Amino acid sequence: MSNIRHALNVKRADDFAQWYQEVISAADMAEESGVRGCMVIKPWGYGIWERIQRLMDERIKATGHDNCYFPLLIPLANFEREAEHVEGFAKEMAVVTHHRLIADGKGGLIPDPEAKLEEPLVIRPTSETIIGDAMARWVQSWRDLPLLTNQWANVMRWEMRTRMFLRTSEFLWQEGHTAHETAEDAKEHTLRMLEVYRACAEDDLALPVMVGEKPENERFPGAVETWSIEAMMQDGKALQAGTSHYLGTNFARASGIKFQDREGGQQYCHTTSWGVSTRLIGGVIMTHGDDDGLRVPPRIAPWQVVILPMLREDDGDAALLEYCEKLRKGIAAQTALGEKIRVLLDKKPGKAAAKRWDWVRKGAPLIIEIGSRDMEAGTITRLRRDRLWNDAGKPDFASRGFDECIGNCGPVLEEIQHRLFGEARERRDANIHRGIDSVAGLTEFFADSQRYPGWVEVQWSKPTGAALDAVVKQLKALKLTIRNVPLDAAPADGACIFTGAPATERIFVARAY
């Protein structure tokens, strides 16, 4: 297969980071905006986000949450209340200090010194504190609980090193915030939303994920427990794809979220928060992309089928377009994965072959090409993005009858969705290593700083405080982090590889984004 001429200039195996950037650019998903750390999300990237949003939103609503919208700007005082939280965020926030500009007398503009805010405002890095204020107003009695809210919003964290979709100063996300009567109920809800994330990641984005609790040092600032779903990228690194936090009564105490309990006493609520962001798109790229560009799982593809007419700019074009439009209508009436198929007849000017490679790079699941000869024969030519090349190293075009094509778009799209997931899960499982029982073994395993051989599941004694700090430091020297304690891991049965004490659980250790 070495004779394949791939659609990208950089191969994953040669330079994964460079390949990632090239996919984003070749698939026309996003670009630098010129504003530090902020990107412009272009139609194909934003279209994928809209699909993720819609599917996730349905899941969030189905679990009883209502969407709300809370202010972008948060008073400083809110951050001063919860000590750990501000410690975690204070270093990287955008601060609004003025509410007016004036001319500087040299043709430019400056903040008007007369319009300085008495109290600076912060652009939300996350909304626990401002939503906490609202919850304090909304909750009076145990009858008001659980209070289940969610918001879709932009947030900002002033990042020094940014990478498109994975870490940008401004990003789009959903943040759920809930208040509960008891710790048990709140903890249960934390895991319920983690399961929603798992289901959306695996069933919608075709991203196999490991579900588990983060260690103490990786907790969200102010949280009692932080849980995550972790996905393995094709370079063997881990991507935290979503988190769900049990916040105990920490934020309730800071914001005064109290309720009258069933016995008439006053108690603080137990709260949770959980979020996923545009970072998921980075995960989709690094899981499903190949040396020809992106491959979008059908469920989140803005267009699942793209029809390319081979126009000749002559009198025959009208009949060909009519034939294509008939096909488009036929496919649009079919369903795949429980929804009507999203099919585009791409009439833009340009050679069909050039347009085909554009759609290959974008990763549309099915590409159909139709020339006048196909039309005469009553056939179409189809290319599946998940199996692009035949054994001879050529694009694996298949000819199908017109009606046959309409009828099997649905089943084929479903097959592609499942194959992408299966392929990613197989690769992930093949790159999880067990049986390393010493730090020396770990060091050796991760010796090559250029290649990441995957994740290692090791046993540990769950040290805390200074002992945990020592472990984290040791791992950091190897550029490693603890990802999570997988929910479904086997029970511990050996010694902690860090302390030698009897192990209490198993953890994933990996390089991470």
Place this chain on the structure above:
Amino acid sequence: MSNIRHALNVKRADDFAQWYQEVISAADMAEESGVRGCMVIKPWGYGIWERIQRLMDERIKATGHDNCYFPLLIPLANFEREAEHVEGFAKEMAVVTHHRLIADGKGGLIPDPEAKLEEPLVIRPTSETIIGDAMARWVQSWRDLPLLTNQWANVMRWEMRTRMFLRTSEFLWQEGHTAHETAEDAKEHTLRMLEVYRACAEDDLALPVMVGEKPENERFPGAVETWSIEAMMQDGKALQAGTSHYLGTNFARASGIKFQDREGGQQYCHTTSWGVSTRLIGGVIMTHGDDDGLRVPPRIAPWQVVILPMLREDDGDAALLEYCEKLRKGIAAQTALGEKIRVLLDKKPGKAAAKRWDWVRKGAPLIIEIGSRDMEAGTITRLRRDRLWNDAGKPDFASRGFDECIGNCGPVLEEIQHRLFGEARERRDANIHRGIDSVAGLTEFFADSQRYPGWVEVQWSKPTGAALDAVVKQLKALKLTIRNVPLDAAPADGACIFTGAPATERIFVARAY
């Protein structure tokens, strides 16, 4: 009908402004956030916005636009480029000057002086300038045109006097931005999007609107033409419900949006922009609300039908809930206005009567109550929100058979949608006055500063510059503004009421929000 006990404490006729605030609070749509000028949009208000968003988004996509996302923060330099634009906005923008907070040593936080931005950034009041930068990168040739983009986003304008939904510092909106080859094409598109707004306002929100061009003094900063849709509120004031701007080449010159034309020369694009915002929700309240709260047009109602079981907290409840669930499923399988009916079985604790009035205040179009006696008789009791009271001044409950109810929810919802629109249009048309041919007549007409008798269509000579300023000043003294020059007005046939010169067109003069 004076014996009706309405669900609100304030009547429209007594204090319209106070009534407006009470509807928002009684329908649980939004509240003050504690952050200056920013509101919290609560589930019922946000649910209406989600419906408006979905319907408008479909219309925007159907006219060929792709959604994108552009940065929240805009460099000062962008505003310095377009003189008129900055003049229009510079006075009211939130300015980010620092990217970090530090402890002030007294338990508080302050912006870190070490983290001052070299160039301050502005929270977008609108995105012409930053999207212009992107368009300059994206457009090379006439083949790239038209470029049709849209974004759903939050924006911020530092308003001194705010009113929920109508004027808030932060608000949610959609802003479309397009670039075209010729002035004709851009002007045509400006009107195409105005028509999309009209259709959405009238067909989805049931808001009758007047479509027309704004006078020179009311143009968007930097625009060549500004068009609007104007709706009449129940107090006779006008609400600008959406605007569409033809920007000429002003922004293209400022941002360098150039293209190679068909002859190989370089030209500046002609651009347009257009937006509608959460302000529309204010328009819905002030058009359809009554002394019992909001009435939501079915097309934008988050729940169109609400079923309230009259639970007794005894053994019979299970059977009653089962009966209600069967009804819910039956109704949910029906369609109204081209979509599946959105029906809620409200099982929350509380007396059915109290819950009924909550849903009346929220304005759910159809409320169904079911007690055990109804169940035994195989009937339901239904209340239409658009005709709440019978001639005796009592809630106009109607009894319907179970199957009959399922079958006619769709037709009844459609009837409610059309009745709300018809009622608003009749009221609007009855309050448009023609035939006033002098400023003295206008003064007399609007003499009572407490009541607004509607809009007046007058003839004028379309003065510009200083002459227009004089007219605006004259009107301002009467608290009046020119709303727009209606597209479908009769031709002018008299004298300008301001200048006495022969009139060239007709304009709407009104008090406005």
